[in-house]
Amino acid sequence: MLVKHGVISALTRSTSHSPSSSSSTVLRRQQFLVRTLCASKTHLPKLIRAMSSTSEADAESVLRTVTPSLDPKRHKGQAGKIAVIGGCREYTGAPYFAAISALKIGADLSHVFCTKDAAPVIKSYSPELIVHPVLEESYTISQFSEEEKRKVQDKVIGEVDKWMERFDCLVIGPGLGRDPFLLECVSKIMLLAKKSNVPFVVDGDGLFLVTNSIDLVKSYPLAVLTPNVNEYKRLVQKVLNCEVDEEKAEDQLRSLAKQIGGVTILRKGKSDLISNGEIVKSVSIYGSPRRCGGQGDILSGSVAVFLSWAQQLKSDPESPSESPVILGCIAASGLLRKAASLAFTKHKRSTLTSDIIECLGKSLEDICPAS
Ligand SMILES: NC(=O)C1=CN([C@@H]2O[C@H](COP(=O)(O)OP(=O)(O)OC[C@H]3O[C@@H](n4cnc5c(N)ncnc54)[C@H](OP(=O)(O)O)[C@@H]3O)[C@@H](O)[C@H]2O)[C@@H](O)CC1
Numbered sequence: 566m567l568v569k570h571g572v573i574s575a576l577t578r579s580t581s582h583s584p585s586s587s588s589s590t591v592l593r594r595q596q597f598l599v600r601t602l603c604a605s606k607t608h609l610p611k612l613i614r615a616m617s618s619t620s621e622a623d624a625e626s627v628l629r630t631v632t633p634s635l636d637p638k639r640h641k642g643q644a645g646k647i648a649v650i651g652g653c654r655e656y657t658g659a660p661y662f663a664a665i666s667a668l669k670i671g672a673d674l675s676h677v678f679c680t681k682d683a684a685p686v687i688k689s690y691s692p693e694l695i696v697h698p699v700l701e702e703s704y705t706i707s708q709f710s711e712e713e714k715r716k717v718q719d720k721v722i723g724e725v726d727k728w729m730e731r732f733d734c735l736v737i738g739p740g741l742g743r744d745p746f747l748l749e750c751v752s753k754i755m756l757l758a759k760k761s762n763v764p765f766v767v768d769g770d771g772l773f774l775v776t777n778s779i780d781l782v783k784s785y786p787l788a789v790l791t792p793n794v795n796e797y798k799r800l801v802q803k804v805l806n807c808e809v810d811e812e813k814a815e816d817q818l819r820s821l822a823k824q825i826g827g828v829t830i831l832r833k834g835k836s837d838l839i840s841n842g843e844i845v846k847s848v849s850i851y852g853s854p855r856r857c858g859g860q861g862d863i864l865s866g867s868v869a870v871f872l873s874w875a876q877q878l879k880s881d882p883e884s885p886s887e888s889p890v891i892l893g894c895i896a897a898s899g900l901l902r903k904a905a906s907l908a909f910t911k912h913k914r915s916t917l918t919s920d921i922i923e924c925l926g927k928s929l930e931d932i933c934p935a936s
């Protein structure tokens with residue numbers, strides 16, 4: 566009976582992902598499981614193995630653990646200083662979504678390092694963001710000699726380096742674009758971050774860069790990669806030299822993270838899967854059926870904040886044994902899904918990324934109230 570009870574709780578957790586799962590549906594599924602167990606003793610070990618191989622994280626409990634209390638003794642900056650490296654002529658929404666999400670969750674300061682064209686546009690979205698128009702694309706320096714180009718590059722790196730030590734986490738890639746000169750500068754920014762032990766989340770075009778130069782992140786334990794379906798496929802092909810195998814999704818993700826020297830990978834999808842090459846956790850709480858662009862950008866900004874908060878826990882003797890990077894990923898994924906679900910309840914088909922951002926605060930408040 567104990568065994569049955571354990572399996573039932575696991576099943577209840579997995580069925581709670583659907584918003585339409587009424588308690589009677591859950592009960593029916595539990596009864597079905599009990600009947601299945603009782604009817605076939607020979608299938609019992611296989612079924613239990615299948616259940617225990619799912620490693621659904623308790624995202625709400627992680628959110629409660631990592632979110633700091635609002636202490637009047639803390640000063641500005643202690644709840645997180647985040648910088649997004651991204652934003653070019655084409656994309657201004659993605660860096661804005663990542664940076665504003667960090668603030669809406671509770672970070673104190675959010676910076677954006679983008680190209681000169683993108684900066685006034687991003688500033689106009691919000692006065693809350695600190696925007697640095699420092700990145701350069703090839704077309705602005707096409708007439709320059711090699712020597713002049715090198716000087717421009719040094720200037721870009723210098724501008725970011727001035728701030729580097731102050732940041733708790735970087736988000737590299739949302740709306741960055743794929744300009745070769747710009748990506749070369751960003752490679753150097755990654756090296757600087759590693760030198761200063763600043764964690765970073767790599768997303769969007771940052772993943773394009775990293776997939777082609779895996780050494781940029783290899784064996785850096787403070788790197789998080791957040792690939793979507795497409796970006797994951799490219800990573801698997803490049804690093805594991807094979808195709809994505811959904812049947813062995815967890816093992817393949819673990820191998821990929823291990824092969825990149827133990828970086829943490831948050832594979833986005835119907836369920837988010839997280840691994841650092843050792844453990845694999847999933848977050849499957851119900852999100853939204855709307856797949857509007859920009860939700861991954863919210864996630865990258867959120868990972869940066871929760872990772873920073875989870876790192877602060879390290880000094881606490883009662884801190885959880887789990888890696889702060891993994892905890893940050895679980896918390897971010899859980900919160901984004903909660904917010905997406907809430908936004909969808911309100912806006913249905915017209916749900917947009919900005920509606921989800923508006924729900925981040927309420928979703929976190931429901932789980933860990935500010936007072
Ligand atoms: N408002 C803004 O400023 C936003 C800017 N963004 C920024 O855009 C940049 C590029 O990012 P990305 O996501 O478009 O690039 P990537 O993943 O290579 O997709 C390229 C193509 O792959 C496909 N495809 C994608 N997903 C798939 C799936 N699940 N399953 C199957 N196919 C899939 C799909 O091809 P299609 O369906 O059109 O054939 C898609 O068009 C990056 O900087 C990012 O941050 C975004 O953040 C959004 C908001």
Ligand SMILES: Nc1ncnc2c1ncn2[C@@H]1O[C@H](COP(=O)(O)OP(=O)(O)OP(=O)(O)O)[C@@H](O)[C@H]1O
Pocket residue numbers: 769792793794833834835836837852853854856857858859860861862863864898901902
């Ligand atoms: N099929 C799905 N069902 C439910 N939720 C999903 C699904 N796919 C993705 N998500 C959720 O949306 C979040 C963003 O994932 P998505 O794949 O849209 O990222 P992305 O393509 O990088 O987004 P962006 O448009 O910002 O670049 C994931 O963390 C996950 O929680």
Ligand SMILES: [Mg+2]
Pocket residue numbers: 768769793861862
């Ligand atoms: Mg994306």
